[in-house]
Amino acid sequence: MDREEGEDWEPLRARAAWADVVPIPQDDGPRPVVPIAYTDQFREVMDYFRAILAKDERSSRALELTAEVIALNSANYTVWHFRRLVLEALRSNLEEELDFIESVAENNFKNYQIWHHRRWVAQKLGVGAVSGELEFTEIVLLDDAKNYHAWSHRQWVLQELGGWEGELDFCSRLLEKDVYNNSAWNQRYFVVTKSPLIGGLQAMREHEVHYCVDAIKAAPMNESPWRYLRGLFKGDQDALAHNPLVVAACIEEIRKDASCVQALSLLVDLLCAGFRPTPSDTELLHQPVSSPADLASNVCTHLENVDAMRARYWAWRRSLLPSTTPVS
Amino acid sequence: MASSSSAAGAAAGGGVGEQRGSPSTSVSERMQKSLEDSVETLLGAFASAANQHTTSLLLELWRDEHVKYLKKGYQHLSSTYSVLDSSRPWLCYWILHSLAMLNQHYSSAVCYRSIDFLSRCQDKHGGYGGGPGQMPHLATTYAAVNALVTMGGEKALASIDREKTLQFFLRMKQPFGGFRMHDEGEIDVRGCYTAVSVAHILDIMVPELLENIPEYICSCQTYEGGIGGEPGAEAHGGYTYCGLATLALMNRVDVLDLPSLVNWVVFRQGAVEGGFQGRTNKLVDGCYSFWQGGVFSLLQRMMPELISQQEGWNGPLLAASQGFSSMSDASNCVEEVAGDETEGSVDVEKEKRTSQRPTVINQFMSTDDQLLYGPLFNAQALQGYILLCCQVLEGGLRDKPKKSADYYHTCYCLSGLTLAQDSASHRINAPPPPRAVLGPYSNLLEPVHPLCNVVLRRYYEAVRFFRHSPPVASYLG
Numbered sequence: 001m002d003r004e005e006g007e008d009w010e011p012l013r014a015r016a017a018w019a020d021v022v023p024i025p026q027d028d029g030p031r032p033v034v035p036i037a038y039t040d041q042f043r044e045v046m047d048y049f050r051a052i053l054a055k056d057e058r059s060s061r062a063l064e065l066t067a068e069v070i071a072l073n074s075a076n077y078t079v080w081h082f083r084r085l086v087l088e089a090l091r092s093n094l095e096e097e098l099d100f101i102e103s104v105a106e107n108n109f110k111n112y113q114i115w116h117h118r119r120w121v122a123q124k125l126g127v128g129a130v131s132g133e134l135e136f137t138e139i140v141l142l143d144d145a146k147n148y149h150a151w152s153h154r155q156w157v158l159q160e161l162g163g164w165e166g167e168l169d170f171c172s173r174l175l176e177k178d179v180y181n182n183s184a185w186n187q188r189y190f191v192v193t194k195s196p197l198i199g200g201l202q203a204m205r206e207h208e209v210h211y212c213v214d215a216i217k218a219a220p221m222n223e224s225p226w227r228y229l230r231g232l233f234k235g236d237q238d239a240l241a242h243n244p245l246v247v248a249a250c251i252e253e254i255r256k257d258a259s260c261v262q263a264l265s266l267l268v269d270l271l272c273a274g275f276r277p278t279p280s281d282t283e284l285l286h287q288p289v290s291s292p293a294d295l296a297s298n299v300c301t302h303l304e305n306v307d308a309m310r311a312r313y314w315a316w317r318r319s320l321l322p323s324t325t326p327v328s
Numbered sequence: 329m330a331s332s333s334s335a336a337g338a339a340a341g342g343g344v345g346e347q348r349g350s351p352s353t354s355v356s357e358r359m360q361k362s363l364e365d366s367v368e369t370l371l372g373a374f375a376s377a378a379n380q381h382t383t384s385l386l387l388e389l390w391r392d393e394h395v396k397y398l399k400k401g402y403q404h405l406s407s408t409y410s411v412l413d414s415s416r417p418w419l420c421y422w423i424l425h426s427l428a429m430l431n432q433h434y435s436s437a438v439c440y441r442s443i444d445f446l447s448r449c450q451d452k453h454g455g456y457g458g459g460p461g462q463m464p465h466l467a468t469t470y471a472a473v474n475a476l477v478t479m480g481g482e483k484a485l486a487s488i489d490r491e492k493t494l495q496f497f498l499r500m501k502q503p504f505g506g507f508r509m510h511d512e513g514e515i516d517v518r519g520c521y522t523a524v525s526v527a528h529i530l531d532i533m534v535p536e537l538l539e540n541i542p543e544y545i546c547s548c549q550t551y552e553g554g555i556g557g558e559p560g561a562e563a564h565g566g567y568t569y570c571g572l573a574t575l576a577l578m579n580r581v582d583v584l585d586l587p588s589l590v591n592w593v594v595f596r597q598g599a600v601e602g603g604f605q606g607r608t609n610k611l612v613d614g615c616y617s618f619w620q621g622g623v624f625s626l627l628q629r630m631m632p633e634l635i636s637q638q639e640g641w642n643g644p645l646l647a648a649s650q651g652f653s654s655m656s657d658a659s660n661c662v663e664e665v666a667g668d669e670t671e672g673s674v675d676v677e678k679e680k681r682t683s684q685r686p687t688v689i690n691q692f693m694s695t696d697d698q699l700l701y702g703p704l705f706n707a708q709a710l711q712g713y714i715l716l717c718c719q720v721l722e723g724g725l726r727d728k729p730k731k732s733a734d735y736y737h738t739c740y741c742l743s744g745l746t747l748a749q750d751s752a753s754h755r756i757n758a759p760p761p762p763r764a765v766l767g768p769y770s771n772l773l774e775p776v777h778p779l780c781n782v783v784l785r786r787y788y789e790a791v792r793f794f795r796h797s798p799p800v801a802s803y804l805g
């Protein structure tokens with residue numbers, strides 16, 4: 001898959017354009033630890049790069065050399081940094097720089113340096129870069145829907161340069177494809193809370209609760225919408241505990257499946273936040289209870305069994321519940 | 329990969345998708361199912377083992393193989409490691425720290441060479457770069473300092489230029505609280521952790537360095553409860569560890585919503601696998617044994633703050649339960665009085681705890697502190713995942729079955745393993761009881777410091793060394 005070393009690569013020492021440069025070897029010392037068996041190409045390209053860096057030569061041949069280094073190790077942040085200095089000195093066309101980034105990355109969009117560089121270029125290009133950047137991140141996410149850097153870049157573009165118009169639909173599309181994609185849920189939260197076009201969390205809450213409840217009904221084991229649902233009421237636990245849609249969805253899932261961990265877990269939180277169950281709710285677990293605290297305690301005990309991996313956590317949650325009805 | 333996973337899914341049946349009768353399963357579901365299958369094969373082989381001798385054998389930590397793998401890499405790395413040419417102090421740290429946890433001693437020649445090499449990575453204006461001649465970087469500075477602390481000894485510790493390290497950190501510091509990773513570099517929560525962890529060890533925690541960090545990290549806590557890399561980003565194990573550890577080092581964990589953080593992190597432990605995933609609905613990965621497992625070690629030492637926040641959460645339940653007369657029988661008058669008393673006494677208790685609350689950092693500094701609380705995660709299951717699913721027969725540890733070993737995963741699988749073993753200790757720095765160690769007791773690793781991730785005894789040595797060094801003053805000038 002990789003290009004064979006030396007096949008179509010001309011050593012720098014054989015190139016006339018580089019004849020004036022004296023390469024600087026790496027100062028590794030006599031017996032370095034963690035020594036890497038560099039290929040001859042890697043070593044030579046780095047030696048010439050060190051020479052150019054030492055001279056601080058911001059020329060077009062320097063720019064070409066940084067491309068050669070980056071092709072060999074795209075995580076070398078020193079080279080990327082120097083490349084930016086050269087780009088500025090040469091007043092290079094930054095549209096072309098975007099193409100360069102794509103050619104470098106190919107399928108490797110996992111390192112910090114590439115994305116940081118991309119952000120720098122987009123910042124320089126300004127508002128005109130919006131559609132291109134949204135398209136670019138979309139292509140990356142098509143292949144790797146949870147790519148952390150791609151999502152961060154996308155959020156940065158939206159906040160810094162705009163382009164919010166289609167973002168909620170974009171999230172819906174990705175969630176339609178994979179409702180378990182938590183990154184898309186996170187992006188949805190980002191849009192709902194930050195988009196200047198939507199009106200904020202309060203205005204969107206009812207709409208989003210509906211969206212979320214539908215997703216829960218389709219896949220009750222999916223943790224993402226359950227967390228999103230809680231998130232919609234962040235800082236307002238009282239509203240969560242008294243929202244009829246939330247309460248109904250929670251109770252319904254438990255009625256359908258008494259071992260639905262996500263629903264049981266939400267029920268504990270609802271109770272802690274002051275939700276007052278009806279007499280029929282309290283019989284959910286088929287054990288008589290005399291107060292909401294009692295019910296919360298029973299649900300925790302039940303979770304210790306149905307969610308055994310987290311038994312210690314549920315026992316701990318239970319131990320902190322107020323005990324209004326001492327065990328007789 | 330995709331075709332084999334769906335085949336396995338069809339053969340095994342009864343997956344998440346089938347249960348809800350969905351016509352097609354998503355990528356996330358298929359990947360999860362495939363991993364669960366391979367984990368279950370490995371755990372199944374263990375479960376069906378005939379006797380205790382066999383199970384103990386299966387659960388053995390392959391020390392010799394790991395040591396051989398680590399020592400080899402320290403002397404020679406193939407050209408495929410060229411992609412880590414800007415992370416060489418990391419390679420030093422991952423390997424030296426792994427060897428230290430395995431209780432291996434290095435020769436003085438190796439120490440000498442390591443100090444010499446790392447000194448060549450140290451920038452003349454402070455901080456360490458990814459290799460000789462590379463720009464200083466916060467992450468490689470953390471790695472280099474931790475490597476030197478792990479080796480220990482005056483020569484190693486004295487090779488760190490504290491004064492210039494601080495100057496470098498202050499150059500990277502942003503007014504809103506974050507740090508650039510390098511000159512003109514990216515800003516995220518890693519920067520806070522690497523700077524503050526090093527500053528803590530070197531005893532250069534000046535106020536300017538810490539300014540607005542709590543506010544910045546707090547703004548990175550997401551609606552899920554975990555912490556993301558920057559404000560708005562998805563909750564993630566690595567950043568959650570970094571954010572929480574930073575605040576613990578500053579004794580400011582109070583700014584976080586701890587109940588939601590705990591609730592998020594407990595759900596990161598795979599119900600089948602026992603290992604940790606980094607984010608919601610992602611696959612478990614051995615390295616999160618440390619990043620997420622480490623969060624639990626930190627939480628275990630901040631229980632008073634956590635409990636007081638969690639009790640605050642439960643407040644409305646107490647009120648609701650007291651007024652809950654419709655279901656109560658005649659005895660509820662008595663109970664309500666009892667309830668009032670309970671409430672009163674809870675408050676008194678809380679008051680007491682608040683006033684006597686030990687600072688988090690003290691809990692980590694003292695050598696003989698009691699650990700009053702057990703861990704909130706399943707430490708046995710995590711050890712099972714690491715030992716049965718992450719070990720590679722040729723040496724080294726890995727992300728998950730079917731992957732190959734590397735030094736990063738070796739370091740963080742072992743770091744997670746030692747924290748899990750230690751989580752049942754009643755005292756910091758005292759060996760855990762045999763039942764806390766899964767497999768033979770010889771699996772027990774050297775204990776590590778959960779905030780800085782260096783072996784405990786070297787941590788104390790370094791802290792002593794730098795507390796007795798002259799104070800840095802020039803940053804004022």
Ligand SMILES: [Zn+2]
Binds near residue numbers: 615
């Ligand atoms: Zn990993």
